[in-house]
Amino acid sequence: MPLVLCSSTLFGQVPSAADGSPAIVQPGAPGERSKILTKENVVLAPRAPSLADVSFMQGMIMHHSQAVDMTDLLRTRGRSKELQELGRRISISQSDEIKFMKRWLTDRNQATTMDMENMKGMDHKGHNMDSMALMPGMLTPVQMKELAHSSGARFDHLFLTGMIQHHNGALVMVEDLFNTAGAGQDPVLYDFATDIDNTQRAEIEIMKRMLEKEKK
Amino acid sequence: MSVQRASRLSRGTLTLSLAAACFTPALGHAQDKIPGPSTVYSNPRASSSDPRVGLKPGLYDAGEAIFGLEKLASIPKPAGFAPGNFIPTVTPQIELPPANQPPRPPSVQFGSTNSDLAFSGNHVFVGNYNGINFYDIDNPAQVKLTTSLVCPGGQGDVSVYGHLLFMSAEAVNGRLDCGTQGLPLPEGFVPAQAPPRPANQAEETPEAERRPRTLPPADTNRFRGVRIFDIGKLSSPQQVAAVQTCRGSHTHTLVIDPNDKENVYIYVSGTGTVRQAAELSGCVSGDDPAANPDTSLFSIDIIKVPLAHPEQAKIVSSPRIFTDSQTGNINGLWKRGNHGPGTQTTSGTDKCHDITVYSGVGLAAGACSGNGLLLDIHDPVHPVRIDAVSDPNYAFWHSATFNNAGTKVLFTDEWGGGGQPRCRETDPMNWGADAIFELSNRKLKLASYYKMPASQSDLENCVAHNGSLIPIPGRDIFVQAWYQGGVSMVDFTDASRPFEVAYFDRGPLDAEKHGLGGYWSVYWYNGYIYGSEIARGVDVFKMTPSKFITQNEIDAANQVHFDILNVQNQPKITWPQNFVVAKAYLDQLARGNSVSASKISALGALIARVDVSQPEAADVAQLKTAGAALDKDAAQAKTPADAERMRALAAIFAKGGAAHF
Numbered sequence: 096m097p098l099v100l101c102s103s104t105l106f107g108q109v110p111s112a113a114d115g116s117p118a119i120v121q122p123g124a125p126g127e128r129s130k131i132l133t134k135e136n137v138v139l140a141p142r143a144p145s146l147a148d149v150s151f152m153q154g155m156i157m158h159h160s161q162a163v164d165m166t167d168l169l170r171t172r173g174r175s176k177e178l179q180e181l182g183r184r185i186s187i188s189q190s191d192e193i194k195f196m197k198r199w200l201t202d203r204n205q206a207t208t209m210d211m212e213n214m215k216g217m218d219h220k221g222h223n224m225d226s227m228a229l230m231p232g233m234l235t236p237v238q239m240k241e242l243a244h245s246s247g248a249r250f251d252h253l254f255l256t257g258m259i260q261h262h263n264g265a266l267v268m269v270e271d272l273f274n275t276a277g278a279g280q281d282p283v284l285y286d287f288a289t290d291i292d293n294t295q296r297a298e299i300e301i302m303k304r305m306l307e308k309e310k311k
Numbered sequence: 312m313s314v315q316r317a318s319r320l321s322r323g324t325l326t327l328s329l330a331a332a333c334f335t336p337a338l339g340h341a342q343d344k345i346p347g348p349s350t351v352y353s354n355p356r357a358s359s360s361d362p363r364v365g366l367k368p369g370l371y372d373a374g375e376a377i378f379g380l381e382k383l384a385s386i387p388k389p390a391g392f393a394p395g396n397f398i399p400t401v402t403p404q405i406e407l408p409p410a411n412q413p414p415r416p417p418s419v420q421f422g423s424t425n426s427d428l429a430f431s432g433n434h435v436f437v438g439n440y441n442g443i444n445f446y447d448i449d450n451p452a453q454v455k456l457t458t459s460l461v462c463p464g465g466q467g468d469v470s471v472y473g474h475l476l477f478m479s480a481e482a483v484n485g486r487l488d489c490g491t492q493g494l495p496l497p498e499g500f501v502p503a504q505a506p507p508r509p510a511n512q513a514e515e516t517p518e519a520e521r522r523p524r525t526l527p528p529a530d531t532n533r534f535r536g537v538r539i540f541d542i543g544k545l546s547s548p549q550q551v552a553a554v555q556t557c558r559g560s561h562t563h564t565l566v567i568d569p570n571d572k573e574n575v576y577i578y579v580s581g582t583g584t585v586r587q588a589a590e591l592s593g594c595v596s597g598d599d600p601a602a603n604p605d606t607s608l609f610s611i612d613i614i615k616v617p618l619a620h621p622e623q624a625k626i627v628s629s630p631r632i633f634t635d636s637q638t639g640n641i642n643g644l645w646k647r648g649n650h651g652p653g654t655q656t657t658s659g660t661d662k663c664h665d666i667t668v669y670s671g672v673g674l675a676a677g678a679c680s681g682n683g684l685l686l687d688i689h690d691p692v693h694p695v696r697i698d699a700v701s702d703p704n705y706a707f708w709h710s711a712t713f714n715n716a717g718t719k720v721l722f723t724d725e726w727g728g729g730g731q732p733r734c735r736e737t738d739p740m741n742w743g744a745d746a747i748f749e750l751s752n753r754k755l756k757l758a759s760y761y762k763m764p765a766s767q768s769d770l771e772n773c774v775a776h777n778g779s780l781i782p783i784p785g786r787d788i789f790v791q792a793w794y795q796g797g798v799s800m801v802d803f804t805d806a807s808r809p810f811e812v813a814y815f816d817r818g819p820l821d822a823e824k825h826g827l828g829g830y831w832s833v834y835w836y837n838g839y840i841y842g843s844e845i846a847r848g849v850d851v852f853k854m855t856p857s858k859f860i861t862q863n864e865i866d867a868a869n870q871v872h873f874d875i876l877n878v879q880n881q882p883k884i885t886w887p888q889n890f891v892v893a894k895a896y897l898d899q900l901a902r903g904n905s906v907s908a909s910k911i912s913a914l915g916a917l918i919a920r921v922d923v924s925q926p927e928a929a930d931v932a933q934l935k936t937a938g939a940a941l942d943k944d945a946a947q948a949k950t951p952a953d954a955e956r957m958r959a960l961a962a963i964f965a966k967g968g969a970a971h972f
Contacts, residue, residue, distance in 0.1 A: 117389065117455075117456040117457055117458055117459060118457070118458045118459070118546040118547065119390070119391065119458075119459045119461065120458060120459070120460050120461065120546070120547055120548055121460075121461040121462065121489050121490075121491075122460065122462055122489045122540060122548055122549055122550035123488050123489065123549075123550060124487045124488040124489075124550065124553070125487070125539075125550050125551055125552050125553050125622065126550075126551070126622070127488065127550070128549070129547055129548060129549050129550075131547075132391075132461060134390040137390050137391035137459070137461060176652070177652045180652055180653060181649075184656070191727075191731055191732075194825070195730065195731070195825070198824060198825050201824075202824065270584070273483065273584050276494075279482075279483050280482065280483055280484035280493045280494075282423070282424060282440045282465045282466075282482055282484075283424075283730070283827060285465065285482050285483070286728060286729070286730060287728070287730060289582065289583065289728075290727075290728035290730070292584075293658045293680075293707065293728070294656065294658070294706075294728075296647055296658070296659065297647040297648055297649075297656045297657060297658050297659065298648075298656055299647075300646060300647040300648030300659070301648045301649045301656060304648060
């Protein structure tokens, strides 16, 4: 029979409030006194996520969707095996992240696409927009067309430069989010955006290395 | 008090530290090994008939599967943290025109995230993105909430030492005064509209030029770093210090210098974006060391905490532990990217994610994003890198644990960041897994991978996460959190053949929607296993005998008692030399071929005769003879682990098994 000897005297005093219920304490700044809260006032009224956070997620869904479109093209038009493998990975991770972002938005009763009022010049699929409405780093319609009409080594090159541009845009979006007053304070979103930053930076390195190899 | 009561452990620690100091410290030059595609062992996936596959979803009524464990209690998160009554911090709605519908609050959420655990005396401290909950575990089957400390900032990594409680804060909503309102904008603040950015100019645009925007005003109320609370009066914790850092504190590790009784140290692993210098002076962003030699990246921060004056805690060094000693480049280790075709994409080493110090051997193991590091910490303020490994299957080096002998290090890989399902049937078994390294002559060598073997659904975030050693003498056993993959206990005594010995799992949080949940940390403490479940609260388990673990082994583990436990400040475990422990060794020898079955049963019978208040003198003499024989036979043992067990058993027999402490 396991026996725990609770002989430590560290917490000798009766810890809870007089009625035996747990204490709910909100400390102050260092040196300031703590406040005692109640069960009732520790539960805050429901409040909404920041609009900057919502637009970040909506914009990133659009942004990621283009990456998936690009990897779809890669499947039939690319040449390098190594690039195919990378494309498969990018497709999986960006699709997973799209699902995650949609969940984040629907869990908060938000639309998964941006308000069309704010997206003039964009069709409903979000593919045919002018460059003003694009998220940072996204390929312009002209660039996408060029990609779709190329193949082989030329395609591989355009894919690499395009995807590096695209991923760099994601880094800009994350940075902009954290540089927007009041944004990025939702912990789930914070972790997610930080992870995007980590993984896209790593993928950019891979693609830069592939570009280097092309030159040889 | 804990400080004094830990003296038994400290003595052992000191001896070993001195022994380790006799090694010649290796040069800290870059040893960025890049192994080819791995050929080491990886445990196989469990079959689809595993009881963990296809469990019923539910928040508090999910299906459960359990083996080798018994669940004693489940305590949902309290008010202010629980599902349904935690509210993500509101922020001003400034971005879009007012004609826009204001967003509504979340429809499905599971409260604020439970995170890491620390233990002291009869309390467990459960970190949370919104604060810390203190639970009385005098009776582990009836855990009682003592105090809820409300102080947002995430992730709420916790450590405890004496009357001081330490907490990490990294999120941008953390406030110096623990306020829950986040950081509202000053009155009259009008953010400048970001100029439209030509889409195709993101590439190769110099960093400075990419940011022609108005930054949020620096706010001195913001807190990102390590908070220190005085919990001398447990029902009314007070914040005594808050040490700000440039990248916040994602995790931290308590470091105790055996030669310094006046201070403790905190190793801070900050992974966030670098703060503006206007908010915290001295912070420098930029990931090109040539352009920004003083960048706040590529280092850890070390805080010194004077025990008599914790309010004077401050950063005393920010060592450049990734430096290439030959070129002097502070970005001297893994530079991001993959390891060749078909390999994992690994984050760059510009930060550590978590560090485990093992003062018992004078070493620390750093899980540092793109590398696993081995550090000499004899001078805790100036850790010296002595080895660094990378791995083609690793995405993100997340945490580390030594085995008790200090001859192995188990690293974890948090592929997908923890929020993604990475234990599906299609996910490789050596991705998002533990990597077990052998440690010899202060060098790490990969021996195998271990991943919780049962396939999880698309709805369950799952990847390797935090765990601790189970103190069964004679074996290396690790109990570990796998988020919604549950709890898995692995035996890695043979570093090249890890295998699962116990598990617990629940179905997903929700039948349709993905929710962030599962275990963040699962740690053994004084006979029980505590799990902090992100969404559901705290669970308490105990081990039960199975074909892999005997009651004698459980009893032997439960003789180990900690006064305090911060898992990343790894304690050296010692066992009493008594018959309880002897029986555990005997059970272990019975599994192998080093000692014959008849000999084992004879030794068992002999122990039974001597383990009485007045044993026959002849039996005691026979025990000593048997001990001497075992010691001699150990040289012919079939495995190194059996040899160790035989020697340990011989040592107990030599003392007559009388050490009943």
